[in-house]
Amino acid sequence: MAGVSPGTVDRILHNRGNVSESARTAVEEVLKKVNYKPNIHISGLSLKRKYKVVITTPTVTEGEYWESIHSGILHALEEYENIRVKLLVHTYNEFDINSCREVYDKIASINADGVIIGLTFKEETKRLTKKLEEKEIPYIFVDSTIENSSPLTFFTSDHYRCGYLMARLITSIIPKGSDIVMSEAVRIGTQRANTSTLRKKGFNDYLVEHNIKNTVLKISYTAMEPEKNDAWMADFFQKQHNIGGMVFFNSRGGVLADYFARNSITNIRLIGVDLTASNVNGLRDGYIDFLIGQEPEHQGFLAMKTLIEYLVYKKPVKVHNHVQLDILTRETIDYYSQFIYMS
Amino acid sequence: MAGVSPGTVDRILHNRGNVSESARTAVEEVLKKVNYKPNIHISGLSLKRKYKVVITTPTVTEGEYWESIHSGILHALEEYENIRVKLLVHTYNEFDINSCREVYDKIASINADGVIIGLTFKEETKRLTKKLEEKEIPYIFVDSTIENSSPLTFFTSDHYRCGYLMARLITSIIPKGSDIVMSEAVRIGTQRANTSTLRKKGFNDYLVEHNIKNTVLKISYTAMEPEKNDAWMADFFQKQHNIGGMVFFNSRGGVLADYFARNSITNIRLIGVDLTASNVNGLRDGYIDFLIGQEPEHQGFLAMKTLIEYLVYKKPVKVHNHVQLDILTRETIDYYSQFIYMS
DNA sequence: CTGTTAGCGCATTCAC
DNA sequence: GTGAATGCGCTAACAG
Numbered sequence: 248m249a250g251v252s253p254g255t256v257d258r259i260l261h262n263r264g265n266v267s268e269s270a271r272t273a274v275e276e277v278l279k280k281v282n283y284k285p286n287i288h289i290s291g292l293s294l295k296r297k298y299k300v301v302i303t304t305p306t307v308t309e310g311e312y313w314e315s316i317h318s319g320i321l322h323a324l325e326e327y328e329n330i331r332v333k334l335l336v337h338t339y340n341e342f343d344i345n346s347c348r349e350v351y352d353k354i355a356s357i358n359a360d361g362v363i364i365g366l367t368f369k370e371e372t373k374r375l376t377k378k379l380e381e382k383e384i385p386y387i388f389v390d391s392t393i394e395n396s397s398p399l400t401f402f403t404s405d406h407y408r409c410g411y412l413m414a415r416l417i418t419s420i421i422p423k424g425s426d427i428v429m430s431e432a433v434r435i436g437t438q439r440a441n442t443s444t445l446r447k448k449g450f451n452d453y454l455v456e457h458n459i460k461n462t463v464l465k466i467s468y469t470a471m472e473p474e475k476n477d478a479w480m481a482d483f484f485q486k487q488h489n490i491g492g493m494v495f496f497n498s499r500g501g502v503l504a505d506y507f508a509r510n511s512i513t514n515i516r517l518i519g520v521d522l523t524a525s526n527v528n529g530l531r532d533g534y535i536d537f538l539i540g541q542e543p544e545h546q547g548f549l550a551m552k553t554l555i556e557y558l559v560y561k562k563p564v565k566v567h568n569h570v571q572l573d574i575l576t577r578e579t580i581d582y583y584s585q586f587i588y589m590s
Numbered sequence: 591m592a593g594v595s596p597g598t599v600d601r602i603l604h605n606r607g608n609v610s611e612s613a614r615t616a617v618e619e620v621l622k623k624v625n626y627k628p629n630i631h632i633s634g635l636s637l638k639r640k641y642k643v644v645i646t647t648p649t650v651t652e653g654e655y656w657e658s659i660h661s662g663i664l665h666a667l668e669e670y671e672n673i674r675v676k677l678l679v680h681t682y683n684e685f686d687i688n689s690c691r692e693v694y695d696k697i698a699s700i701n702a703d704g705v706i707i708g709l710t711f712k713e714e715t716k717r718l719t720k721k722l723e724e725k726e727i728p729y730i731f732v733d734s735t736i737e738n739s740s741p742l743t744f745f746t747s748d749h750y751r752c753g754y755l756m757a758r759l760i761t762s763i764i765p766k767g768s769d770i771v772m773s774e775a776v777r778i779g780t781q782r783a784n785t786s787t788l789r790k791k792g793f794n795d796y797l798v799e800h801n802i803k804n805t806v807l808k809i810s811y812t813a814m815e816p817e818k819n820d821a822w823m824a825d826f827f828q829k830q831h832n833i834g835g836m837v838f839f840n841s842r843g844g845v846l847a848d849y850f851a852r853n854s855i856t857n858i859r860l861i862g863v864d865l866t867a868s869n870v871n872g873l874r875d876g877y878i879d880f881l882i883g884q885e886p887e888h889q890g891f892l893a894m895k896t897l898i899e900y901l902v903y904k905k906p907v908k909v910h911n912h913v914q915l916d917i918l919t920r921e922t923i924d925y926y927s928q929f930i931y932m933s
Numbered sequence: 934c935t936g937t938t939a940g941c942g943c944a945t946t947c948a949c
Numbered sequence: 950g951t952g953a954a955t956g957c958g959c960t961a962a963c964a965g
Contacts, residue, residue, distance in 0.1 A: 253958090253959080253960090254960090254961090257959075257960060257961085260959095261960090285958085285959080286958060286959075289957085289958050289959055290958080290959055290960075291959090292958080292959065292960085293958085293959050293960040293961070294959090294960065294961090295960080295961065
């Protein structure tokens with residue numbers, strides 16, 4: 248239509264240069280006129296280049312949070328089946344900083360085209376990203392981000408808002424004047440980025456802003472020595488009798504739901520985060536009232552998709568991204584699909 | 591790999607016959623060995639056949655429920671850009687059964703390849719589907735379905751469960767012993783399928799099952815004469831002083847939120863259905879506590895996608911489908927994207 | 934700076 | 950029954 252060859256059009260579409268101004272304007276006019284939109288799937292057909300993408304997260308356990316992130320990444324790869332990307336998975340032990348360091352060193356030595364990072368150790372991760380920046384390798388955060396870093400983009404939920412929401416929910420369903428228990432899993436030195444901290448801040452801010460005076464108790468639950476928890480909880484509930492509700496800022500609420508189930512405790516409202524297998528059980532059985540989901544699959548999916556589109560099509564990237572906060576109850580969990588993707 | 595030509599493979603893939611048993615087995619073996627999966631997007635490239643698809647719903651108003659359904663359908667079409675489907679949109683006035691009948695007659699006379707139906711008038715729709723069945727034209731329901739009909743499939747939310755959920759939510763946030771108001775928009779003879787009825791049933795069942803004795807008042811709100819509502823509501827709230835919360839089984843809760851805003855009523859909890867513009871405003875401003883979303887875009891998207899895959903690829907169809915029930919609050923609405931699709 | 938051509942995976946057509 | 954040829958939209962490689 249513009250009187251030029253397909254080769255020229257392609258050069259214009261991809262800014263490859265070597266095009267005269269006259270040809271460019273002529274083609275661009277036609278492009279606009281016919282409202283041209285490239286077909287990404289077919290374009291992949293003739294693309295030759297191969298890409299190496301690294302994904303690094305804590306070790307993946309079945310039915311847990313990180314598995315969903317990985318699953319989303321794989322789904323994105325399926326959608327772009329025509330694009331040759333080689334996925335290198337490097338997971339580390341989230342309770343062992345040395346494991347993380349080792350894995351990160353390995354990653355820094357790979358000449359990857361892009362890296363997707365689900366982080367636990369903040370300082371370690373800063374060291375890695377610094378190296379990546381030097382080599383000009385783009386990286387994307389999932390689950391949480393780090394201030395003062397320069398990722399290509401990140402996909403997380405708004406953890407502060409999550410805590411704020413949890414405060415709103417728990418205070419609206421507990422008996423007036425009853426106590427609230429806030430549980431954090433403080434794992435020394437390993438605090439998963441600052442998700443829990445942010446949630447806690449959101450939670451407290453809600454209480455202050457709404458002038459809520461209920462007593463807030465804290466328990467520090469340990470993921471390291473689960474065998475001790477039972478005795479420990481028994482002790483706690485023996486001393487506290489005015490508890491109306493509890494919130495878990497990490498994904499371990501299911502443990503408490505399980506304790507409630509075994510001890511027939513039904514008068515304490517419970518709100519948790521993440522759709523882990525045990526959380527979902529607790530929700531289904533009625534021991535957990537609300538679960539907040541943060542779309543881990545979607546995070547992984549978007550991270551991979553964005554990376555591909557950036558690498559292959561130079562598509563501009565929006566840096567700051569928040570996924571949904573899903574509120575689930577036992578009435579809605581059956582219809583909740585974690586396998587949802589975005590075009 | 592099987593020592594045959596691509597033509598033969600294609601014949602096997604699509605069961606076109608004219609293939610020797612030996613060739614078939616040889617090819618099928620290879621297919622399994624390489625785990626062959628056809629690439630649907632590229633297959634569309636060379637497909638010649640064109641399809642006519644009809645979509646019929648109540649008239650589309652901006653920012654309202656049906657617009658989202660249409661939008662989802664359009665998005666599915668974008669995803670299958672290589673497949674030539676001609677979309678024929680036929681909307682009717684949901685308050686006028688004659689308009690519906692006219693439109694349906696028109697549709698019955700079209701030789702469509704498939705029809706997507708968002709229904710309001712149950713009996714009228716039954717007449718239409720009967721005709722479609724005679725002509726062996728597949729049809730799909732969105733929003734709601736009809737018992738004893740034979741759609742190819744339907745995509746709706748579980749309206750009964752929705753009502754059940756609303757009962758759970760409202761009773762858990764209102765002061766103990768306060769009254770609950772239940773609002774239905776009874777539009778004579780036009781009850782949008784039976785969504786409201788199902789929700790009401792779910793609502794009542796929850797109350798009975800959980801032995802909840804709060805007084806439940808009813809108001810019948812009219813969409814036809816909106817100018818009368820203000821006086822009417824003023825009258826209602828003057829007489830009732832123990833109202834703790836209200837639930838709307840249709841999407842018009844925003845009207846009440848608006849009334850609350852203008853009259854500074856803040857002590858009544860409100861739960862509504864659908865993310866219409868006015869509902870979302872009410873939620874943002876704090877007059878609505880929860881909105882239940884039923885993924886209209888997703889419904890439209892899935893309906894169109896399923897129809898295409900059925901028509902073009904003869905893909906088997908799951909008849910019974912329920913989309914998610916999303917629970918939204920003012921904390922989560924900002925991150926809620928209605929533009930989410932499923933692969 | 935520009936045009937030509939081959940080929941990606943797939944479905945169709947036609948000749949054998 | 951079968952295979953060869955063509956073309957869909959797009960990119961890459963190369964010749965001019």
